[in-house]
Amino acid sequence: MADLTTHKEPRWPASVALLACVGLYIVLPNRLVEGPRWLLPILVALPLIPLSTRRHRRPDDAQWVRVLSLTLIGLMTVANIVSVALLVHHLLAGNVSQGRRLIYSAVEVWLTNVIVFGLWFWEIDRGGPHRRAGDDTLWPDIQFPQMQQSGLAPKGWHPRFFDYLYTSFANGTSFAPADAMPLTLIAKTLFVTESLVSFVTIAVVAARAVNILR
Secondary structure, X not given: OOXXXXXXXEOHHHHHHHHHHHHHHHOOOHHHOOOXXXXXXXXXXOOHHHHHOOOEEOOOOXXXXXXXXXXXXHXXXXXXXXXXXXXXXXXXXXXXXXXXHXXXXXXXXXXXXXXXXXXXXXXXXXXXXXXXXXXXXXXXXXXXXXXXXXXXOOOOXXXXXXXXXXXHXXXXXXXXXXXXXXXXHHXXXXXHHHHHHHHHHHHHHXXXXXXXXX
16 A cells, blocks of 8 residues: 555646636637637636645545546536637638737647646546555556656656646647557547647647748
């Protein structure tokens, strides 16, 4: 059994990451937002209050903590994919002239994509942060180099939120896993989905916006 004092996961990085996604969503132009602009920020930000009262994710967390966390990440993921679809639609079907604003929008959507999937990786690997805090024998969904070879990290090392965020950044930039490898079906599905959204945003939207600027 792992040492809970060492392995318990702080909640605040995930809360800050979700708030960052909300902030990026708020500054998107109206044509990239479906429905009332205020609805998603309220649906995501308000439930963070009860979640943030718990400083750490622990093995004895109630089931509603994980369900609520996954729901908030899911809402943010759907909203961001809708924004990508609207951005592509306006570029292909609309008379677009504001290329610089589209570049900014593409960057905001891409950053949201990276943060959201960093949260997904953090929540799904080995059953979530609350289970990782209590049992190191669980099968990993994502394999980090430090878990394969001794001497790369201190004894007892295990991935934290920023390790998953970096993994998401690397995957969203290269469209493929970098140092951490997905092992399970759900992890591979998340990696592929992030790469696809990132590819559309960078290769299609950003490239088209640059052409508009010319």
